[in-house]
Amino acid sequence: METKLLTEFYHLDEFRFLDGYKKNGGYVNLEKALKMQPQAIIDEVKASGLRGRGGAGFSTGMKWSFLPKNNEPRYLVCNADEGEPGTFKDRLMMERAPHQLIEGMIMSAFAVGSKKSYIYVRGEYYYPVEVLEQAVQEAYKAGYLGKNILGSGFDHDMDVYRGAGAYICGEETGLISSLEGQKGQPKLKPPFPAVKGYLQKPTIVNNVETLAAVKYIIRDGAAAYKKFGTEKSPGTKLFSLSGNVRKPGNYEVNLGYSLNDLINNEGGGMKPGRKLKAVIPGGSSAPVLTAEEASRATMDYECLAQMGTMLGSGAVIVIDDSQCMVDMLGVLMHFYHHESCGQCTPCREGTGWLNKITHSILEGKGRLQDIDLLVKVADNMKGRTICALSDAAALPVLSFVTKFRDEFEFYVREGRSKVRGSFYAQMHH
């Protein structure tokens, strides 16, 4: 069953506009928030147990409290560079409820003491950018942005920045580099963005869904928010369900929801005559689960971590028994090779190497030792680089090869797919 907290009014077209948003409870809680002590908001968010919805799942309140306790100017940046393959929830949120995000951002900015925020949207999202820019203007006109917001004495400016096509800009320091007009290459940590971020100033980068959720924590209080979800993964989460299911789409459910139910109830189950083979539960970087593992999984940070994978961005990619896992790994390796920013050697060279090995297997030129070589290369890319893209490329390799080794071995021995036969030549030219 869906639990519609953030998405309650998403079916209403008017929710996109200021009037419709206000009619459905919009900006009421902003007034409430601006009367609170900023630290009280931080405490409330901390108490709610809200965890970052972009991928890493780090405690939002904790992240905020890393900011230096002084009057140094600081920035709030909304990460709307939704690029993790399989994820399309932020797009929905921006298209259907831009004011929900803006309201959450103003509250968050007030809490952390930021006078300027950016919404960094991936470049391909022309329409969401259009909607957001319009909404920001509406908010300025209505006095929710600008000087002395609602008479509180709090000033805040907001701007929308469009990226230009780079997965790596979803990494918070890559995003900051991009916002600074550079290549979107992640920066060395330390210093962390909360200490030195955008323009070397303290900066908080939060995902769209995270910032939007702040509004509901202020509205209902941390205790009420914690009633949703599990103890360690409180709240609801939007899951982007895609792949071989009958009803793909975004579904908001309690964290801790059964993956089986998500696929079979919300997703309408597998297509006729098809059986579940595997599920990638948290975007393409998350290690894959077998059908058996998927039947036991619940969609929360701790269960998935226990199963050796992650909740990530909440992109659930369903793979049925007509698919070849070697082929799918080929698709993913092409992606990571394409997206590696190129600064750290293990990732720059490793992603290319993994892609080449996978594709030589797909071309029927693989050697048996290539399967182990994939594992060795992936193992040596893990944890060796500035950002997590290297790990993101390595983890699918390790899980695909370990869990579906028979398909890889068959492919190498026979020169064709165990599932799909000789299909590769038509697929890639």
Place this chain on the structure above:
Amino acid sequence: MLETAKSTFQLSAEGLAEVKKELARYEIKDSAIIPALYVAQKENKGFITTAVIHHLGQVMDIPVSKINEVFKFYTMFNQVPVGKHHVQVCTNISCALEGGRELTNHICHELGVKLGEVTADGRFSVSRVECLGSCGTAPMMQVNTKYYESLTPESAMNILRGMK
């Protein structure tokens, strides 16, 4: 590359004004590189040349190497000419599962071009791209700024044929 270097480029008055506006919009002027490249690309038939980079370097007073770094890093800046309708088909995992690659092949075949090529009439170019965040409505394509979702090979071709 050599051919394009010989070409010249100059922003229109409106384009220049837009770039100047972007230069003043952010805390640092480097942040205006991406917006400026968008403006210039639009005015240069959809792709960027060395001449564009030099012109922007001059207008923005930023080293050309830095502008070029940005240009070559982001995939939305085209390094080669594109058609009037630039068809970008997603072939990442969710779309691949639902026939994104077959769709790409079909479109290429029907339009008679290979990936990265422009049709003889200059109307279309096709490229395969990574995830565009439309995974629940796979397969999909983006033509210039617009998304077309839940496609079949036939519906995609119908859409394309309907474009002027």
Place this chain on the structure above:
Amino acid sequence: MPKCTINGKEVEVKDGQTIMEAFYKTEEPIAHYCYHPGLSVAGVCRLCICDIEGNPRPQIACNTVVTEGMKVSNKSDKIKDGVKWVLDFHLINHPLDCPVCDQAGECGLQEQYMEFGKYDPEMAEHKVKKHKVVDLGPTVVLDSERCVLCSRCVRFTDEVSKTSELGIFNRGDRSEIGTVEGKKLDNKYSLNTVDICPVGALTSKDFRFRQRVWYLKDSETVCNGCSTGCNVKVYFNKEGFFRVKPVYNEKVNGHWMCDEGRDIYKFLNKDARFTTGIVRQKGEQTEMAPGALAKELHKEIKAKKDQVALVLTGQYTVEEYDAMVSSMVKEFGISKIYHWVNNKESFDSFDGLLLRGDKNPNTKGLLQVLEKHQIKGVWGDLEAGLKNKSIKTLIVAGPENKAVFDNLETHVKLFAQAEHLVWLGSAKVDSLLNLNNVKVSIVPLKTFVEKEGTFINAAGLEQKFKRATTVVHEALTLTETAILMSGKNLTVPMAQIEKPAFLENKRRQDQVMLENRKKNEFVFKRGSL
């Protein structure tokens, strides 16, 4: 001043210094490419990983600040294995074209592979193709396939030369260093990018394909290209000098030197030099041994001392000035001594980094010696003296590097107004051999690499340097010339001059030392293969 231990060695570093700097201080080996002490930290080669006690994940040494009591090690099997793999990642797309690569023999990839290599290559795929022989500008050529994308050169042009010609274009393993077409790598410090390139990606147009580095010896000295006095290393062998590279000196040049300074080797080689004593009278030219010629001049100077003048350039050592000036003053009572200033207009200019307008290594030294001997002659006196013929014999200690003497030819014309022009100098000045209305005696001198001495730079810093080698054996130093001209004999035994006096250099133990080189000229340095 936190203390830490590096592989068990305790070391104290300055506040804010990194583990990498602690490794440097203890001289413990650590692999790295992107770290360079003169540039910002990039942290991209990922080779300098090490274990820090209490930290579950390996950290990179270059970006981790030392804290009190930190225990760091890079000796565990996990780290060693990690470094092997990261090094292999550097090599999988490297062309391994060492036999035709100029960097071979001094290459970071070769050196670090010896120590940290995997020795079990597993890459069986096609390598990435990139641009080769890219003309980056007037001084540097790029081979992108050899490049390990450490970004040192890009950081150099951004941070040191502040010219930002270079960038890294494209992403992933398609990334390439480059310039934008129409904007060359062209600045006064461009060749430093070649020095800091750890591999053979950036090579110097001047040095490319001229010598294999293992056929070169090197010696540290002080650049005589301008009054900054950058500490440099000159590289040479029997065929002559081939290149100049900077040597770190915090007080003078840091890690860098200018491109102009790299050309100083060109006037050291035989073809640019006077190699024998020459006497030219009424269009007739005879050759003489330099020592004999200098000695013969004694009589004339002694006889005509009131009509003798001396011109000095700022190109010689303090010791030589002192010997020459005191011999003139004390032996002959000559005080008509003048300072020849080249490029007068730019003499005091400074570009803020290293380049100074005073293109002499020792103007300060010369002025100090002149002051010591209370010489107060001004250039106008010389011009007047020549014009009114009160100066008949003119001794000129000319430039070593004639390229920086813009006014050389006009001054030769001026000097030719004397009856007898005694030219002391190493550089071959052709116009001297075309003078027919004046007697010309030319005493060939040694260059700064063929002698030891002291230069005082623009900042007043005294820098002593040692002799590297001898190119023209017969040539004299200015001191020797002064001794001979004052009628004395040289007390320095010739044997000592002949003996090679190479400076200690930091070669690894497994490399055959220079002495052994004589045994087999062409397999010198085989030890490490």
